[in-house]
Amino acid sequence: MIRQSLRRTPDVSALPTVIEPVADAAAPVPPDGTGVLSYQWLLDPKKQIIGYRLAWRPVRSQEASDAAACLQALVATVASGFIDRHGQWGMAKMGLLFDVTPQALARLDWCGLPPKNVVLCWRAADFEHPDTLPLLRQLRAQGFGHMVSGTLAPDNEACELATHFDVDAGDPALLAASRSIGRKPMLPVATRMENWSGFDACASRRVPVLVQPDVAAPALAARPSLEPESMLIIRLLQMVQRNEDIREIEAALKHDAAITYRFLRHINSPAVGSGVEIESLRHAVAMLGYARLFRWLSMLLATTDMKAKPAFLMKKAIIRGRFVELLGQALLGPRHADNLFLAGMFSVIEELLGVPMAELLAKVQLGEPVQQAIADRGGIYGPFLELALAVEAGGGEAEAIADRLCMGATHVNAAHLAAIAWSQEIGRADAAC
Structure with a gap:
């Protein structure tokens, strides 16, 4: 009581030392969760949520965890929350964006997340590295999307595997690059929003925008x-x-x-x-x-x-x-x-x-x-x-x-x-x- x-x-002294969740209060999660999940919304031009860019903040006792361990913990936690006990995906067409590195993906278990809903976010240097190419091909063949942040060389073979392109706050030069690099245009994504006027400028070009959940809403x-x-x-x-x-x-x-x-x-x-x-x-x-x-x-x-x-x-x-x-x-x-x-x-x-x-x-x-x-x-x-x-x-x-x-x-x-x-x-x- x-x-x-x-x-x-x-008041810590007023609380029980062990908290037992109420039945059916939330989906089960891995017992070794060592961080707090955070995210940004991906908003379409109509300000509807069409995806989440997910991140993992290790708790203080786990701050030394490497990138691979953090990504695995994040993926396992998200899968446990969005896939029910019968193995059914519960988020319809909602997209999930994860920041990745080749090292973090080496032995990653995706825990049943549907590849068609997942976009992997790469730095250009990792994405263009020759040793990464076989991994990119394998993941793309499975249905995963690839978003690249940074300058890409147009003649790099990896460009043909990119599906999304980071255009910062809607930079015109980056928007042009998203259409010209590679044989097929990439979907531009604004990963930074300076204000709602900037959002409107991106929306006028049909560019989705990543937004922090605690952002002040546009004035009504x-x-x-x-x-x-x-x-x-x-x-x-x-x-x-x-x-x-x-x-x-x-x-x-x-x-x-x-x-x-x-x-x-x-x-x-x-x-x-x-x-x-x-x-x-x-x-x-x-x-x-x-x-x-x-x-x-x-x-x-x-x-x-x-x-x-x-x-x-x-x-x-x-x-x-x-x-x-x-x-x-x-x-x-x-x-x-x-x-x-x-x-x-x-x-x-x-x-x-x-x-x-x-x-x-x-x-x-x-x-x-x-x-x-x-x-x-x-x-x-x-x-x-x-x-x-x-x-x-x-x-x-x-x-x-x-x-x-x-x-x-x-x-x-x-x-x-x-x-x-x-x-x-x-x-x-x-x-x-």
């Missing part, structure tokens, strides 16, 4: 108030908070057929996994209860007016909500799951809706622990939100925060990958709407 002191600030146009669809969902959230009769809530929901349809699509998606076809709001409440209904209406609030919001920002809210939930419920138990999810998701909601958080919280009365977590990372849920933010930032702070929570890198990585995979299921439900 967690002592009351954790409600104010994380100022709004005098929330959109009508958002207002309706907030009204529904208020009705659920007041425990109003389900018939009245159902009647309010029926004012918007599109919201009703999207709500039912979410509830019946594999991500919820109720195993029963839910046909009405009344049925949803009977199956899930008011607390779960509040959670799913909150998710609808985050994904309303999708054409006006950056697509990656909606996925960021869903991933963060689920990540915080999986981190926290291993320690606090399943009864806190919905509040943990809300703390994570609502921490992004101000960016999503373009209205001040204070205005939103005046309309949707979240519980005090949730508000404390969002406001200053305080309360019982604050440390888990703080950890999720540190992992997103990709710095070294995540390990220290996890240590204070007596949480190992293995569980943090598992929760993170499970959240990303879960967001894919939610995305499929939205795409069908």
